[in-house]
Amino acid sequence: MQHELIDVLIVEDESALAQLHAELISKHPRLRLVGIASSLADAQVQLESKQPQLMLLDNYLPDGKGITLISNPMLTRANCSVIFITAASDMDTCSQAIRNGAFDYILKPVSWKRLSQSLERFVQFAEQQRVWKIVDQQNVDSLYQLQAKNYRQDNGSKGIEENTLALVQSLFNQKSAHFFSVDEVVTETGLSKTTTRRYLEHCVEAGFLSVEMLYGKIGHPRRMYKRAVL
Incomplete structure (x- = not known):
């Protein structure tokens, strides 16, 4: 069965970090990178022109804060979800991101494993929304669990040589x-x-x-x- 690809926009002004995120996305069979924006203005242009379903959004950008984009009606119109990636550890920023429906909130420096888990959960989340046209309580509970999954620390060695x-x-x-x-x-x-x-x-x-x-x-x-x- 052919799955539709999920288009992803990276908004990050640190080029090395943006490339790391891009590499992670390129390795996932269900994700497709459609652009990298290094400023708030560029992000708004690409959001409108490329219509991504998911945005990895940094907070501290040269021309403003990414958190302002989360509450922008343009994001709702574009039907784009956000994984917020930031060094902002204050509760006000975190609360604002949650109130405005951010799918996840990841603190910098980014854990490679933590971001991988978040992307995988979003893919599952998107797939279940596509498959379930009508939901019952069990379906709804499953969607909320994907968005608020408790992370277990494990010492697994998958992929470790x-x-x-x-x-x-x-x-x-x-x-x-x-x-x-x-x-x-x-x-x-x-x-x-x-x-x-x-x-x-x-x-x-x-x-x-x-x-x-x-x-x-x-x-x-x-x-x-x-x-x-x-």
Whole structure:
């Protein structure tokens, strides 16, 4: 059975992060990237011209805040859902996003696994809406559960290759007191940024690494990794 593709627009002014999101979308068989916008004005133009069903929306943009777009009637007219991705951890921004119907709210620095789960839930959500023309209470409950799923931390090793994991872990064992950024690990190991992020997050979930936030430019804190104290 042929499934319809879900068109996705990325709104993110950090080009490296936008490319990581684009890579994640390109790997999903049901998602299709239709554009990347780096400003609020560009997002509005592409929202109207490309009519995406889903938008990955950053909050801190050069010409304003993404949260204002969530409450814009244009978004309702376009029938576009939003996964809000932001460094804004204040309750006012979070509440406003929820009140205006954001499908999900993900804090920066973005966990590769967390965003993957959110995209997968949205695909299921969209598919069930397409299939169910009339709903009963069980259907409605299922849709709400997809939007408000409780995340379980697990230490699963799906897609984790033993030699690559050993390479990453040996770096942190050799310099156990040092905090590494993703870019530093990329330089030291020669792995791609996407692969590095995935292995670092796996090590955090497994308890091998700890994480601290380094706040620099507003809206763009960095995730710093260090060998966990045993």
